[in-house]
Amino acid sequence: MAKRVLKPVIGMGLALMVSACAGFYGGGAVGESGPQIALNQTGFLPSSPKIAIVSGSDAKPVPWQVKDAKGKVVARGQSRYFGMNAGSGSPVHQIDFSELKTVGKDYVLVFNQIASSPFDIGPKVYDRLRYDTLAFFYHQRASVPIEAKYVGERWARPVAHNPDTATCYGPKDFRGNDWGGCPYTLDVSKGWYDAGDQGKYVVNGGIAVWTLMNWYEFSKGAADFADGKVAIPENANGINDLLDEVRFEMDFMMAMQVPDGATLKLPRGNQMKSLDKLEFSTVDASGMAHHKMHDEHWTAVPMPPHLDTEKRYLSYPSTTATLNLAASAAQCARLFKGVDGAYAAKCLTSARRAFAAAQRLPDVLAIDVLQGGGGGYGDPKATDEFYWAAAELFITTGEAEFEAFVRASPDYLASPSGDAQGGGDISWGSVQALGTLSLSIAPNIPADMRDGARQAIIKTADAYVAQTAGEGYMIPMTRPYVWGSNADFANRAMIFGYAHSFTKNQNYFDQSLHLMDYLLGRNPNMISYVSGYGLNAMQHPHHRFWAPSKDKNLPPPPPGVLAGGPQNRNAADPALKAIFANCKPQTCYIDHIDSYSTNEVAINWNAPLFWLAAYVGKGTE
Incomplete structure (x- = not known):
């Protein structure tokens, strides 16, 4: 498909405005004709660094110009030859036009008679991005209709999975192990589709x-998301809209907790080498959290949520899920204190029950227990989750028991090392840094700990700065690019935000x-991943509703959605497999709906992008 030449709407992001502008979504899969100059295609803050990258093997500096919307040259200079860039497998030139600070729209950078994508300069270039990245979570809500008055007709959809009730799959799993099932059914409505x-x-x-709650704490109240500022149904209830969105997920997570007095058969210890011959123990599972709930089978792509007829099941409780609940519910308790006392108390009770169950x-x-229908999210180690949960409980309660647990943890004050092996980069399976980040801004803890x-x-x-150089x-990355590499970058930006503060x-x-x-956009693929x-x-994300390439009646992604990004560890999907033999770490990506290993979207990827957008949107104030 030939790329359409369109006048871009740079950084607009408003759902209602975009829905009326069918041509807003330019670009396409990597490999189509597109901009030859890699730079931020949205824009720059006036005082920020302004860097563009161009591939080229000629070591001689090359002249460049920046032109304004009227074609007037407003900046000029010569490129700096960097040399071979390992991530892309190509030599590159760097262009620094940071001295241009004049506020304006539709600037272009010209290099070797090639013009870049247009970009803006101004103090509000990220204003809409912070709201659009947060709106992703409303779009992903379960058990409620997504209403046109909040997102525009293009992205509205009927209610789905309401109520979202389920019991455990079984009694036997797909391998033949007899788990015994669960003697109850839970209503786990609400929450976000993952x-x-x-x-x-x-x-x-x-x-x-x-991550959403952390922004509330880091920014001391998230004033930019005060009641009425976000397009969600709860935006006139007297509560900060960011907390409203948080609550929608917390309601689901607390509903996943095992009722008091429930006895279950669960496999204890690491039995990963004998998955078809599990050994079970009968235990009091009160307060544990079910690991996940999802469809029995993978649905077709596309499959809008309201058309999903698959039976849904709970997976059995896990220690790591239980500690995720303990940590987030403890954090929830302190954020809602003084806002909704009853809800704060409910969160703290849930957190205490969960932590005791995990102990x-x-x-x-x-x-x-199912052969398909959902991701695994398996994790053989829970020390990092214990540390994180204990840290959140200590910050919330100040109790000596939790302080002692934090100090005794092997993950005490852990932070990513940034080395080539990953060094504990923040991810769902490596959460120790979350505890350390929370401790670093907690107001009432011992000074030595903070x-x-x-x-x-x-x-x-x-360590990240050294990598950037x-x-x-x-960009700071020397290790292999894994699934969700774009979230790795957003999480690393959060570390920079803390260090700056x-x-x-x-x-x-x-x-x-x-x-x-x-x-x-400043990447070898010259694509904005947002x-x-x-x-x-x-x-063209891997998504069952935002899928016009599969069904012309379905919408494209709304603005503000982050793709998973390049990964060179596994040619897991057919779309990536087609280019995998010839791609380098930074170029192993394709904007294709079937590329679930590079172009899926996820709540844990959009969350740090929201944090970053909210952070840089405030400038250095």
Whole structure:
């Protein structure tokens, strides 16, 4: 399909406005004709670094110009030859036009007579992005209709999975192990669909909802999302709209808790080498959290939620899911204190029950009982979840029991190392840094704990800075690109945000902007990985409702949705397999609905993008 040439609507992002502009979604799969200059296709803050990257093997500097919307040259200079960029497998030139600070729209950078995608410069270039990235969570809500008055006719859909009731699959799993089933059915309505399917997962929900709540705490009340500022049904209830969105997920997560007095058969210890011959123990599972709930089978793509007729089941409780609930519910309790006292108390009760259950059953691993229908989210180690949950409970309660648990943890004050092996990068399976981040901004904890957490985070930020200096696209990444690599970058930007808040070192803030630049177009694929932002933006995610390439009656993704991004570990899907033999780490990506390993969307990926958008949207104030 030939790429349409359109006048871009740079950084607009308003759902109602976009829905009326069919041509807003330019670009396409990697490999189509597109911009030859890699830069942030949305824009720049006036005082921010402004860097573009161009591939080229000629080591000589090349002249460049920036022109305004009228064609007037407003900046000029020469490129700097960086050399071979390992991530893309190509030599690159870097163009620095940071001296251009004049507010304006539709600038273009011209290099070798090639013009870049248009971009803006102004203090509000990220204003809409922070709201659009948050709107993703309303779009992903279960058990309620997604209403046109909040998202536009294009993205409205009827109610689905209401009520969302389920019992455990079984009594036998697909391998033949007899789990015995559950003697109850739970109503686990609400919450967010996890990704491009209609599954709901406590483990992934935990890190995603923590990230939203963390922005509320980090920003000291998230004033930009005060009641009435966000397009959701609860935006006139006197409660901060960010907390309203958080509550919708927390209601689901707390509903996944095992009722008091329930006895279940569960496999204890690591039995991953004998999955077809599990050994079970009969235990008091009170207070544990079910790992996930989803359809019995994978549905077709597309499959709008309201047309999904698959039977849905609970997976059995796991220690890691239980600790995700304990951590996020403890965090919820302190955020809602003084806002809704009854809800704060409910969250704290749930957190205490969950932590006690996890202490009683510290070794119940997540094992799939269905052959399909949902992601696994298996995790053989729970020390990081214990540390995170204890940290959140200590911050909320101040109780000595939790302080002692935190200090004794092998993950005490852990922060990503940033090394080539991953070094504990923030992810659903590696959450120790979440506890350290929370401790670093907690107001009423021992100074040595808070200061130690801050020092650990700054050390991580410095390791990332060192990586940026040696990377052609000026991003901190030296390890292999894994599934959800774009979320790795957004989470690393959060580390920079913390380091900047502690030190006021401008370089940390600038480093977070480099990562935003990468996500919005300054990458070897020259694509904005965020839908609706930039002339060449992602538009074909692996999603069962945002799927016009499969069904012309279905909508494209709304603005503000983050693609998973390049990954060079596994040619898992047929779309990626077609290019995998010849792609490099940063180019193993394709904007195709069938590429679930590079182009799916997920709540734990959009959450740090929201955090980053909210952070850079505030500038250095």
